[in-house]
Amino acid sequence: MTGSSLINRLIESLRCLPSVGPKSAQRMAYHLLEHNRQGASQLAHDLLEAIEQIGNCEQCRTLSEKTVCDICNNRGRDQSVICVVESPADVQVIEQVAGYRGVYFVLMGHLSPLDGVGPIELGLDILAKKLDAGIITELILATNPTVEGEATAYYIAEMASTRGIKATRIAHGVPIGGELEYVNSTTLSHAFNGRVEL
Amino acid sequence: MMSGPCTALVTAMISSHKVNLELAYILHSRPYRDTSLLVDIFSRTHGRIGAVAKGAKQAKSKFNGLLQPFGLLMLSWSGKGDLMTLTDAEQPQAALDINGSQLISGFYLNELLTRLLQRHDPHQILFDIYHETLCILVKDEHLEAVLRRFEFYLLQETGYGLVLDHDVETGEAIQTEACYCYYIERGPVKIDKTSDQQQGVLINGQTLLAIKDGSLVEALHLKQAKQLMRAVIAHQLGDKPLRSRELAMQKVL
Numbered sequence: 001m002t003g004s005s006l007i008n009r010l011i012e013s014l015r016c017l018p019s020v021g022p023k024s025a026q027r028m029a030y031h032l033l034e035h036n037r038q039g040a041s042q043l044a045h046d047l048l049e050a051i052e053q054i055g056n057c058e059q060c061r062t063l064s065e066k067t068v069c070d071i072c073n074n075r076g077r078d079q080s081v082i083c084v085v086e087s088p089a090d091v092q093v094i095e096q097v098a099g100y101r102g103v104y105f106v107l108m109g110h111l112s113p114l115d116g117v118g119p120i121e122l123g124l125d126i127l128a129k130k131l132d133a134g135i136i137t138e139l140i141l142a143t144n145p146t147v148e149g150e151a152t153a154y155y156i157a158e159m160a161s162t163r164g165i166k167a168t169r170i171a172h173g174v175p176i177g178g179e180l181e182y183v184n185s186t187t188l189s190h191a192f193n194g195r196v197e198l
Numbered sequence: 199m200m201s202g203p204c205t206a207l208v209t210a211m212i213s214s215h216k217v218n219l220e221l222a223y224i225l226h227s228r229p230y231r232d233t234s235l236l237v238d239i240f241s242r243t244h245g246r247i248g249a250v251a252k253g254a255k256q257a258k259s260k261f262n263g264l265l266q267p268f269g270l271l272m273l274s275w276s277g278k279g280d281l282m283t284l285t286d287a288e289q290p291q292a293a294l295d296i297n298g299s300q301l302i303s304g305f306y307l308n309e310l311l312t313r314l315l316q317r318h319d320p321h322q323i324l325f326d327i328y329h330e331t332l333c334i335l336v337k338d339e340h341l342e343a344v345l346r347r348f349e350f351y352l353l354q355e356t357g358y359g360l361v362l363d364h365d366v367e368t369g370e371a372i373q374t375e376a377c378y379c380y381y382i383e384r385g386p387v388k389i390d391k392t393s394d395q396q397q398g399v400l401i402n403g404q405t406l407l408a409i410k411d412g413s414l415v416e417a418l419h420l421k422q423a424k425q426l427m428r429a430v431i432a433h434q435l436g437d438k439p440l441r442s443r444e445l446a447m448q449k450v451l
Binding site: 115118125146150151154159162187188 | 263
């Protein structure tokens with residue numbers, strides 16, 4: 001113990017980061033103070049600015065410092081297809097790989113009655129207004145393949161079907177490079193039900 | 199120094215907290231720390247258990263994808279106190295293909311169990327009924343009757359069983375043609391059809407007997423049974439309403 005309460009406070013504060021325990025927090029604190037004060041001050045500045053300025057995009061609810069995020073604002077993207085995901089991180093991974101050219105809607109969670117999360121908490125009233133506007137032709141439901149994710153997808157599919165809008169669910173199955181022997185039985189049964197003709 | 203028998207007793211107590219591949223369902227799970235899950239387990243012989251599944255959210259975890267509600271599992275855990283540590287999970291059969299509105303009913307069952315069962319109280323009969331209920335739910339048949347049957351056993355197994363065979367005031371057997379007023383915590387009392395007793399739930403003799411025999415079919419019986427169960431369960435739950443029922447009753451946005 002150094003006895004410095006400010007250092008201890010910094011170490012304690014760093015522990016709010018994911019995967020950071022007391023040891024890592026201590027290493028980070030000493031590294032910043034001993035070797036990289038400028039980096040630390042930049043970090044502090046950026047953190048403050050991010051917290052003050054980053055809110056939710058009013059179109060898709062993802063994290064953005066603008067009222068409407070860059071993806072929603074991009075006229076080159078197909079505004080009639082919406083991909084519904086659970087978190088902003090999901091937007092990032094789909095953007096990196098899928099070659100998807102539509103827009104997104106970020107729920108920031110999933111339906112979970114036992115945790116008190118209902119349709120309003122997920123911003124589905126905002127989605128309902130978007131669907132009512134009549135521009136949307138397809139909803140791609142990319143919620144996680146968990147029980148709650150499925151319930152959420154079902155609920156949103158119902159919203160789409162009452163308005164005559166097509167809703168599709170992403171496929172679940174055996175991972176590429178995996179071996180059937182090691183795939184759990186639920187995944188395998190999903191893969192069987194979703195088989196496609198060659 | 200500990201004496202011999204005392205040491206043996208302590209050893210026995212510690213080993214009794216190690217449970218090996220026990221039939222169980224996950225009622226609910228939520229994230230815990232970065233990669234772990236806190237799970238609410240309903241096991242066949244140990245009842246409701248709270249446990250932490252360490253590293254369950256990591257891609258290479260042995261629990262990966264298994265700890266979902268509505269799939270019959272075989273779970274091992276160890277520990278003492280209120281929070282156990284999950285040590286192993288196996289899936290004896292593929293999870294039920296429960297989807298759509300069935301999921302909402304499933305959440306309702308799970309919420310009832312998490313709200314009404316005490317931790318560590320074994321309820322084997324109820325576990326078997328829960329398993330059967332899920333299996334029937336997937337077939338999408340007789341949904342209402344199946345839910346009422348589950349509620350009936352849930353109340354019975356938790357010590358709040360309904361009186362369905364006799365009038366609690368006169369002791370006479372329930373008559374199919376008579377009309378009753380069911381007082382919560384007491385039971386049915388025969389009433390004159392024209393009287394305006396509204397303290398309890400109005401219910402036909404036939405409905406009471408149908409709930410008892412598990413033979414709810416007619417629309418009126420189902421409706422009355424639902425009203426009775428709703429009132430009795432609401433009384434047991436206190437002020438906090440069931441969120442899954444709110445979701446089920448809400449109109450789709």
